Amino acid sequence: MSKIDTRLNVSPVPPDEIFALNGAYAVDPHPQKVSLGVGVYRTDDGKPWPLPVVQKAEKELVVDDDLFRHEYTAIEGDVPFLGIARDLMFGFEGKQGEEEAKARIGSVQTVAGTGANHLGALFLAHHMKPPTVWLSNPSWANHQTIWELAGVPRKTYPYYHAATRSFDFEGMMSSLESEAQEGDVVLLHACAHNPTGLDPNKEQWVAIADLCERKKLFPFFDSAYQGFASGSVEEDAWAVRYFFNNKPDMEMCVAQSFSKNFGLYGQRVGAFHYCTNRASTTLRDVVVNNLCHLIRGEFSMGPRVGCSIVKKVLTSEELTADWHQDLQVMSSRIKTMRKALYNELVRLQTPGTWEHIIQQNGMFSYTGLSPKQVYALKDKYHIYLLKSGRASISGLSQKNVAYVAQAIDDVIRNEN
Numbered sequence: 001m002s003k004i005d006t007r008l009n010v011s012p013v014p015p016d017e018i019f020a021l022n023g024a025y026a027v028d029p030h031p032q033k034v035s036l037g038v039g040v041y042r043t044d045d046g047k048p049w050p051l052p053v054v055q056k057a058e059k060e061l062v063v064d065d066d067l068f069r070h071e072y073t074a075i076e077g078d079v080p081f082l083g084i085a086r087d088l089m090f091g092f093e094g095k096q097g098e099e100e101a102k103a104r105i106g107s108v109q110t111v112a113g114t115g116a117n118h119l120g121a122l123f124l125a126h127h128m129k130p131p132t133v134w135l136s137n138p139s140w141a142n143h144q145t146i147w148e149l150a151g152v153p154r155k156t157y158p159y160y161h162a163a164t165r166s167f168d169f170e171g172m173m174s175s176l177e178s179e180a181q182e183g184d185v186v187l188l189h190a191c192a193h194n195p196t197g198l199d200p201n202k203e204q205w206v207a208i209a210d211l212c213e214r215k216k217l218f219p220f221f222d223s224a225y226q227g228f229a230s231g232s233v234e235e236d237a238w239a240v241r242y243f244f245n246n247k248p249d250m251e252m253c254v255a256q257s258f259s260k261n262f263g264l265y266g267q268r269v270g271a272f273h274y275c276t277n278r279a280s281t282t283l284r285d286v287v288v289n290n291l292c293h294l295i296r297g298e299f300s301m302g303p304r305v306g307c308s309i310v311k312k313v314l315t316s317e318e319l320t321a322d323w324h325q326d327l328q329v330m331s332s333r334i335k336t337m338r339k340a341l342y343n344e345l346v347r348l349q350t351p352g353t354w355e356h357i358i359q360q361n362g363m364f365s366y367t368g369l370s371p372k373q374v375y376a377l378k379d380k381y382h383i384y385l386l387k388s389g390r391a392s393i394s395g396l397s398q399k400n401v402a403y404v405a406q407a408i409d410d411v412i413r414n415e416n
């Protein structure tokens, strides 16, 4: 028999840690298993939480019986949705005088936050050819994959100071100051840094913006948690708005996700916004035109259902108020669970310091647990978190927090 051969040259790539862990958790029959892996919101019963406002909007959309609701949209996406997404991100309120600022922003619909990051990376790789993209160390692991696939060389800037479990502002600034070159992209997390939960304060953001401007670096914001982190959409957009409003000579972009703040994880709702500088007023349309070229060749247009829900909510005053309440519910439950875990660890006198758990922000805590301790938590207690020690706080509940704290205490004390 002749040998059956392949023309492919493939070797295995490591599985995605976040989704592999999610799969392992799903099939684990242990009754006390706890999922602190993937960043999804869960109720105190450990259940998914379709936002009440989303359920209301869905009902209204079905009742509306819109004949066009499953039709194609334009290649750039649903245009009214894009205006709404842009206004939410940049804080436009329909006031006079905003037109000039809006004219600087070209927006397209994407396949959620990953898609927005990917499209932006691809667009810059084609049309700006940055020598390097600078990612925080650590960052969301998918940032590495996205920029690798876009073919842009990657470097990291220090972000996390392990000894003090704090944001390494000096390290970040001095590394970018001495090593970044004109035209490099700097990837910044707009709020609720994933995985550390540590964000620059406002003064630090101002200094980062100054540095980007002075060194002619290109800020690329990833905004995945607007409103989810602090409960306030204004507060969580502060950095993006500061850069945009105060550095109008600088170009920048934003990858915007609606997965977490609307609980629309599987619907893949997102947008990519490219901000031209104030001098390049005619550039926006050609940017959008080129983004559409990439979109058409990849997926033709973003999906429709999720963005119709977001549009429905954000065009109704009443539903927007409901959404703000839902954001409060999610962000405050996460804060409560941070405190509960911290209190338990202090009560148990678990070796180490634990203030960082309550000081960090957003979906995750960078616990400081070692890969070995993380492994022991999974092996012995069926508690799943990333090997970096990142824990999705939302997986904690009043029912399991004592169990989790006790398990952490045990793996730390009994490490040999």
Ligand code: LMR
Residues within 6 Å of the ligand: 018, 037, 038, 039, 040, 140, 142, 194
């Ligand atoms: C996470 O970091 O767990 C989430 O953002 C889900 C994802 O896509 O990785």
